Amino acid sequence: MISVKNLYHSYNKDGKYQVKDVSFEVANGEVFGFLGPSGAGKSTALNILTGLLPLQQGEVVVGGYDLKKVSNERFNKIGMSFEQSNVYSKLTAKENLDFYRKLFDVPTLDSHTLLKLVGLEGKEHVKAGEFSKGMKHRLTFARSMINNPEMWFLDEPTTGLDPSIAADIKDIIKEKNKEGVTVFLTTHNMFIADELCDRVAFIVDGEIKLIDSPKNLKLQYGDKLVEVEYIEKGEVIKTTLSTVLPEDKRELQKIIEHHDIQTMHTKEATLEEIFIKVTGRGLV
Amino acid sequence: MIRKIWAIFRRDLKVNLKDSIALYILFIPILLAVLINLFTPGINETTVGLALLEGDNTSQVNYLEQFAEVELFKTVEQVQERVEERDATIGILPENDRYYLMTQGNEPEGIVDYAKIVNSFYELDITIEDTNSELFDFERTVPPFKKTLVNTMILLISILGGMLIALNIVEEKADNTLSAINLTPAGRLTFVLGKSVIGVLLSVIGTIALIVITGFGTVNLLQLLLVLLVTSLLSISVGFIQGLTSSDIMTAAGSIKILFLPLLAGVLAIEMLGDKWQKFFYWNPFYWAYKGNDLILSQSGTWGQIFMYSGIVLLISGIVYLFLAPKIRKGLE
Structure with a gap:
């Protein structure tokens, strides 16, 4: 598990x-997301948890290791996929992974096996420098799994990737989580957070504003709406009605009884809308 | 730890063998050795220079001309000026009924011994038929100039080791891979040691290739190895710092050339300057390394002398390292 208490960090x-009084816990096997705009302190917090940045103030325990006590052993349990790909461009994909294995x-x-998992089968002997941005990202992502980590840190795992690669990455994360891997990810993509995370933390200006599961957040902050498209006197009418207010419920019933329905969707609030509502800030 | 150090070294070697600049650096020692062999004279072409007073003793001049290149001067001051010039010419001057040798102080031991012997031959009336002017007695098979070049190149190779380390660090920076390494159990010390191996090996293997090709293969290798390793410490430290502070390979290669300056200063001080100037170069580790290597190449260095010179180089390099270590640590974060 991960336990963070009163974490502060100042670069200068x-x-x-850049991180102020941050406290939270991540249970074993959980997928926990840090959701916030660029510069909110997500990566700073993540870099402290992984050990890339020194712990200045606060208490952090990752996988049973207290970060105040330096131990390189803990890296055997940790995997980290970076937002910016960082592989040896002069080595082939296989040589890159073979080196880290040692x-x-x-x-x-x-x-x-790893290259096959991320869709780079057949590219084993191609220099990483000749890879596209997406392929480099997949190689970086593959490397983060090399030691079968118990704690997997993913910094913006799908940012800048085309949708099909992003979908593959999400599937791998889900699969690993099923195997019991604890996942800590940062993202400013609410769809990723919504789809993958058991719980999310909204972080703005280095402070956590709220922690809860996406489902609870939607229940608590979302409006229960339904969007209907129907035909009236030869024209397509589009309207949004509440599923809670009595007059809207009556109106919806009337539409269903007297008109041809073209489309009808329940419209939940997105995490982004909730984020804006809670923090007063956008996610970009 | 050893396994990880080896892995880091093998990765560097693999990358270096694919890179033209690194490849060039790896093969420079062999190239240098071949060039030295091509352009330096053999022992039989080397002459010993003697400076004498004109008109003082014609028979002595005639006698010595059989064994050495003799130059004549009108005054003792002129002889002294000649002796103080760059090469290893030795003055033979009269004093009372005998002759004494005037030296600059930095002449190779063998040359001084040779001058002493041929002068003694003259004083003892030994004829040319009774003598052999080959440097057989001193076991010298190479000329002093060649030794100077080889010694300088040994120091140069240690700098090239630092340059190679700098290139590899720059590559890590360019690919942003230091952060990934920092999240492995390898640790910073393992990384530093792993990165240093290629620089040390280039220095050791390159030097051995150099001395074998240039005909110094019979020197005491353990003594040479000791001086090499302590000299490499300085090059490694500078290699790391230049790698961490340079943004690209060319900048790193260019900036590490800063070490050529103390290297040349050390060599020139020993080879060209008199005793009174030597103390101004005591701060220079290359100065002491050159002295140590000179004894080793002459095969006249005792372990005591080599330990002393190595100790001085280690001390100076250690001070440089202590100064650079915090910057290296910070750069690797």
Whole structure:
């Protein structure tokens, strides 16, 4: 599990904090998302949890390791996929993974298996420098699984990827989570958070504003609406009605009884709408 | 830890063998050795220079001309000026009824010994038929100039080791892979050691290739290895710092050339300057490394001397490292 208490971080150590009094816990096997706009402090918090940034203030325990006590052993349990691809451009895909395999003290996954998993089968002997941005990202993502991590940190795992690759990445994350891997991801994409996360934390200006499951947030903050398109006197009419208000419910019943319905959708609030409602800020 | 160090070294080697600049650096020692062999004279072409007073002792001049290149000067001051010039010419001057040797202080030991012997031959009336002017007695098979070049190239190769490390660090920076390495159990010390191996190996293997090709293969390799390793410490430290502060390969390669300056200063001080100037170069680790290597190449260095010179180089390099270590640590974060 991950336990964070009263975490603060200032890059310049000048009292201006990029992460302020952040506290939360992530249970084993949970998918936890940090949702916030660029510059909100998501990556700073993630980099402290992984050990890329030093712990300045607060208490952080990751996978049973207290970050105040330096131990390289903990990296055997951690996997990290970076937002920006970072692979050796002069080495082939296989050479990249083979090299990293040798740096761990635990059994690692076979390079070929990993490349197949991320759709890079047949590209084993191609230099990473010749890869497209999406292929490099997949190689970086594959590398993060090399040591079968118990704690998997994903920084903007699908940002900048085309939809089909993003879908593949999401499927892999779901599959790994089913196997019991704890996932901590940062994103400013509410669809990713909604689809993958058991719980999300809204973070703005380095502070957590709210933590809950996407379902609870929608129940708590979303409006229960239905969007209907029907034909009246030869014209297509589009209207949005509440499923809670009595007059709207009556109106909806009337439309169904007296008109041809073209389309009808329930319209839940999106996480983005809830985010804006709660924080007063957009996600971009 | 050893397994990880080896993995980091093998990765660097694999990348270096694919990179033209790195490949060039890897093969420079062999190229240098071949060039030295091509352009330096053999031992039989080397002459020992003696400076004498004109008109002082014609028979002595005639006698010595059989064994060495003799130059004549009108005054003792002129002889002294000649002795102080760049090469290893030795003055033979009268004092009372005997002759003494005037040296600059930086002449190779063998040349001084040779001058002493031929002068003694003259004083003992030994004729040419009784003598052999080959440097057989000193076991010298190579000329001093060649030794100077080889010694300088040994130091240059250690700098090239640092340059190779800098290139590999720049590559890590360009690909942004340091952060990925930092999230493995390898640790920073393992990474630094792994990255250093290729620089040290280039220095060791390159130097061995150089001395074998240039005919110095019979020197005490353990002594040479000791001086090489302590000299490499300095090059490695500078290689890391230049790699971490340079944005591209060409900048790194260019900036590490800063080490050529103390290297040349050390060599020129020993080869060209008199005793009174030497103390101004004591701060320079290359100065001491050159002295140590000179003894090793002459096969006249005792372990005590080599330990002393290595110790001085280690001390100076250690001070440089202590100064650079915080910057290296920060750069690797």
